[in-house]
Amino acid sequence: MASSELQHQEGTPRTRVVVVGGGFAGLSVARVLSNKKDVEVMIVDQHNFHTFLPLLYQVATAGLEPADVAYPIRTIFRKSTNISFRHGKVTSIDLEHKEVLLASGPHLAYDHLVLASGASAEFFGVPGASELSLPLYTLADARALRNHLLRTLEEREASPGDYGPGVTFVVVGGGPTGVEMSGALQELLEICVRRDNLNIDLDESHVVLVDQGTRLLPVFPESASTYAAKVLEKRGITLRLGANVVKVTPDGVDLSDGTSIEAAGVIWAAGVSARGTLAAEALPHQPGPQGRVRVEPDLSVLQHPDVWAVGDAAAVLSGVGDDVCAQLAQVAMQSGKHCAKQILAVLNDRATVPFRYRDKGIMATIGRRAAVAKLNHGPVIKGTTGWIAWLALHLFYLVGYRNRFRVLTNWCWRYLDWPSGPRLIMADVETAE
Amino acid sequence: MASSELQHQEGTPRTRVVVVGGGFAGLSVARVLSNKKDVEVMIVDQHNFHTFLPLLYQVATAGLEPADVAYPIRTIFRKSTNISFRHGKVTSIDLEHKEVLLASGPHLAYDHLVLASGASAEFFGVPGASELSLPLYTLADARALRNHLLRTLEEREASPGDYGPGVTFVVVGGGPTGVEMSGALQELLEICVRRDNLNIDLDESHVVLVDQGTRLLPVFPESASTYAAKVLEKRGITLRLGANVVKVTPDGVDLSDGTSIEAAGVIWAAGVSARGTLAAEALPHQPGPQGRVRVEPDLSVLQHPDVWAVGDAAAVLSGVGDDVCAQLAQVAMQSGKHCAKQILAVLNDRATVPFRYRDKGIMATIGRRAAVAKLNHGPVIKGTTGWIAWLALHLFYLVGYRNRFRVLTNWCWRYLDWPSGPRLIMADVETAE
Numbered sequence: 001m002a003s004s005e006l007q008h009q010e011g012t013p014r015t016r017v018v019v020v021g022g023g024f025a026g027l028s029v030a031r032v033l034s035n036k037k038d039v040e041v042m043i044v045d046q047h048n049f050h051t052f053l054p055l056l057y058q059v060a061t062a063g064l065e066p067a068d069v070a071y072p073i074r075t076i077f078r079k080s081t082n083i084s085f086r087h088g089k090v091t092s093i094d095l096e097h098k099e100v101l102l103a104s105g106p107h108l109a110y111d112h113l114v115l116a117s118g119a120s121a122e123f124f125g126v127p128g129a130s131e132l133s134l135p136l137y138t139l140a141d142a143r144a145l146r147n148h149l150l151r152t153l154e155e156r157e158a159s160p161g162d163y164g165p166g167v168t169f170v171v172v173g174g175g176p177t178g179v180e181m182s183g184a185l186q187e188l189l190e191i192c193v194r195r196d197n198l199n200i201d202l203d204e205s206h207v208v209l210v211d212q213g214t215r216l217l218p219v220f221p222e223s224a225s226t227y228a229a230k231v232l233e234k235r236g237i238t239l240r241l242g243a244n245v246v247k248v249t250p251d252g253v254d255l256s257d258g259t260s261i262e263a264a265g266v267i268w269a270a271g272v273s274a275r276g277t278l279a280a281e282a283l284p285h286q287p288g289p290q291g292r293v294r295v296e297p298d299l300s301v302l303q304h305p306d307v308w309a310v311g312d313a314a315a316v317l318s319g320v321g322d323d324v325c326a327q328l329a330q331v332a333m334q335s336g337k338h339c340a341k342q343i344l345a346v347l348n349d350r351a352t353v354p355f356r357y358r359d360k361g362i363m364a365t366i367g368r369r370a371a372v373a374k375l376n377h378g379p380v381i382k383g384t385t386g387w388i389a390w391l392a393l394h395l396f397y398l399v400g401y402r403n404r405f406r407v408l409t410n411w412c413w414r415y416l417d418w419p420s421g422p423r424l425i426m427a428d429v430e431t432a433e
Numbered sequence: 434m435a436s437s438e439l440q441h442q443e444g445t446p447r448t449r450v451v452v453v454g455g456g457f458a459g460l461s462v463a464r465v466l467s468n469k470k471d472v473e474v475m476i477v478d479q480h481n482f483h484t485f486l487p488l489l490y491q492v493a494t495a496g497l498e499p500a501d502v503a504y505p506i507r508t509i510f511r512k513s514t515n516i517s518f519r520h521g522k523v524t525s526i527d528l529e530h531k532e533v534l535l536a537s538g539p540h541l542a543y544d545h546l547v548l549a550s551g552a553s554a555e556f557f558g559v560p561g562a563s564e565l566s567l568p569l570y571t572l573a574d575a576r577a578l579r580n581h582l583l584r585t586l587e588e589r590e591a592s593p594g595d596y597g598p599g600v601t602f603v604v605v606g607g608g609p610t611g612v613e614m615s616g617a618l619q620e621l622l623e624i625c626v627r628r629d630n631l632n633i634d635l636d637e638s639h640v641v642l643v644d645q646g647t648r649l650l651p652v653f654p655e656s657a658s659t660y661a662a663k664v665l666e667k668r669g670i671t672l673r674l675g676a677n678v679v680k681v682t683p684d685g686v687d688l689s690d691g692t693s694i695e696a697a698g699v700i701w702a703a704g705v706s707a708r709g710t711l712a713a714e715a716l717p718h719q720p721g722p723q724g725r726v727r728v729e730p731d732l733s734v735l736q737h738p739d740v741w742a743v744g745d746a747a748a749v750l751s752g753v754g755d756d757v758c759a760q761l762a763q764v765a766m767q768s769g770k771h772c773a774k775q776i777l778a779v780l781n782d783r784a785t786v787p788f789r790y791r792d793k794g795i796m797a798t799i800g801r802r803a804a805v806a807k808l809n810h811g812p813v814i815k816g817t818t819g820w821i822a823w824l825a826l827h828l829f830y831l832v833g834y835r836n837r838f839r840v841l842t843n844w845c846w847r848y849l850d851w852p853s854g855p856r857l858i859m860a861d862v863e864t865a866e
Binding site: 047048049065066067070072074075078084086087088104105106139140143150151154155158159161195196197198199405409423424425426 | 480481482498499500503505507508511517519520521537538539572573576583584587588591592594628629630631632838842856857858859
């Protein structure tokens with residue numbers, strides 16, 4: 001098991017590029033290198049599928065099924081002759097011997113290594129947050145969250161004497177994820193009561209969005225924030241802005257203003273960080289903001305010209321001053337693509353060029369027929385137009401015709417016939433290994 | 434928590450019918466009682482969804498998604514004013530006080546109780562079978578089996594030095610489930626290698642179907658058995674008939690003829706029994722064949738006129754001599770319907786009538802464009818015609834337009850474009866509670 005795997009084919013030795021992570025960034029690297037002669041790519045991921053993270057909140061609220069937002073990495077690259085996939089968890093990187101070590105199976109030798117291992121939820125040291133709140137960053141998170149939400153509703157209905165007539169959920173974070181999650185959660189509550197005859201008092205039930213900032217969607221222009229707040233409040237969501245969560249307890253959250261909110265579940269959408277992830281642990285001597293790996297302007301890691309870092313794992317410089325890009329899907333895709341081109345440049349003895357982020361705009365959906373979009377240098381689009389733009393863009397970026405077709409039909413179904421997807425509690429307890 | 438739940442509405446007291454189990458039998462009971470005045474129905478199930486068991490093998494082999502064969506019980510009865518649902522695990526029945534006890538939440542008082550709690554895999558005391566083989570009777574089984582199959586293939590590809598170039602799976606049981614599973618598993622193997630470029634040698638890989646009988650599908654006429662064997666062998670499945678599995682080991686199975694088969698997985702499709710299930714434990718003094726509850730010809734339990742047993746949990750008399758019906762979906766549906774009518778008869782002071790099974794025929798699919806169907810008193814239908822009949826019948830019985838639509842589009846996709854559903858390994862380990 002300790003022997004390095006031989007990647008070289010007979011004949012010309014090909015450059016071995018190992019890409020750790022099959023998210024937006026890792027896939028973008030591989031797409032550029034696909035079918036390039038002289039390069040052999042191995043994508044390693046602990047999941048055998050790519051997850052379309054922007055739609056996770058719909059899986060968590062039973063609007064989409066897990067398979068609608070996941071696509072097997074092998075299937076994506078089945079027509080690429082030089083890309084292979086390894087299902088496994090990377091435990092460490094041996095930078096000296098240029099090998100990737102896995103929890104099981106042979107090591108992977110590389111000539112160039114791309115760290116595209118993403119980030120994970122950032123709890124900012126808030127007591128109880130990592131143990132008691134539910135993050136939303138992986139497909140497993142989304143499935144666990146859905147099971148928790150639906151099971152909680154069933155328990156409340158079964159024993160109203162123990163719990164009272166209503167149910168409250170708290171969403172922490174007023175960025176796009178928090179706003180999307182709050183809107184979808186309120187819809188789910190209403191569907192469960194109105195369609196599934198769940199015996200819970202809607203007037204006594206609340207979705208509370210907490211954020212320390214004074215406005216929602218702080219990266220959007222002020223008018224988008226005002227619009228989002230207005231739509232959410234009109235749909236029944238309670239906003240608690242300017243309040244910090246100082247503690248998560250089994251009964252809810254304690255806020256910085258001394259008040260508490262009793263809740264049956266706390267959803268953590270307050271941010272992500274690379275701390276504790278593989279990339280941060282492989283290169284511990286040079287953490288950037290949020291624990292992200294510091295990189296040169298061309299995305300190579302400082303002092304390691306054969307190691308690259310892209311996407312959420314890297315402190316990608318935007319190309320404007322010393323600005324570091326936000327952890328966005330667009331940045332992940334653009335940086336992945338750029339990194340692959342630089343690897344090709346190195347192989348062809350050309351000089352690398354600095355990355356420059358092209359801001360195409362940002363979008364967030366708030367619920368049925370309500371979204372905000374801010375195009376670069378363009379106006380803020382709101383309401384139904386924004387919503388349709390949001391739908392179209394997300395369909396476009398979803399991998400695979402089959403998934404696009406399924407998500408589109410799901411959305412049509414949901415739009416025409418309120419109940420959305422099946423509200424299934426797939427308890428993992430029976431199949432836990 | 435110990436107090437009985439009051440089901441009576443103000444005004445006329447309504448008869449409380451508690452149905453334990455939301456499978457074919459339980460749903461059929463509830464459908465007949467739906468919107469009947471003077472009756473109040475509570476369905477209890479440990480899952481909040483009904484599972485369409487006949488298509489489980491397609492979930493196990495990644496042809497369909499879990500949500501395609503599951504439907505929330507609340508949603509099924511959302512238009513019924515007198516049917517409610519309780520999500521919970523029944524721990525025991527208090528026959529004296531007429532209460533159903535749950536693992537959590539208030540007890541459920543009943544006037545009539547219907548045991549429709551199904552069966553589970555029967556391992557016939559074969560050493561190692563219950564611990565090491567993978568049954569296929571619940572949706573959790575199917576998900577666990579799929580994860581095992583796909584993960585095994587990934588492991589073999591990653592470490593061919595440890596395992597050799599091929600992979601072998603054993604299917605135990607030559608009934609419809611074993612035949613369907615073998616055919617689908619062989620397809621999955623070929624898809625993984627040919628479409629997903631999995632580096633496994635198909636010539637060195639085998640699906641072996643083992644059965645102690647001398648022919649497949651023993652409940653079908655001989656010509657169907659011969660056809661099934663011919664199709665399976667032509668598609669590459671190895672048949673080991675007339676051989677008994679005497680032991681399941683971590684490395685495969687030992688057979689009664691003294692030989693062993695080395696295998697990466699053993700799928701147990703050898704039969705079901707009610708032993709160890711709720712119904713058998715609630716009424717331990719009168720077990721029938723396979724541990725099933727003995728019932729009167731009208732389906733009431735011996736000496737308990739207010740307790741009924743239906744479907745796989747009951748030793749349903751066919752109405753012809755002392756014959757006990759096989760554990761089939763048709764029997765479950767017909768016995769459920771009959772039971773509900775008898776409860777209504779009792780409530781209206783009418784005499785109950787004996788159940789009589791109407792055999793509408795049996796069907797089994799073997800793979801793409803190959804199935805056998807035996808209609809009652811009719812001919813055996815084979816090949817493409819049988820396959821189309823099988824597709825149509827299964828779509829017809831699937832609950833919900835949404836699921837029918839999704840399964841139909843999945844099948845069309847699969848038929849036109851070989852790869853079938855996404856081959857996702859959704860490891861439950863991260864979300865285990």
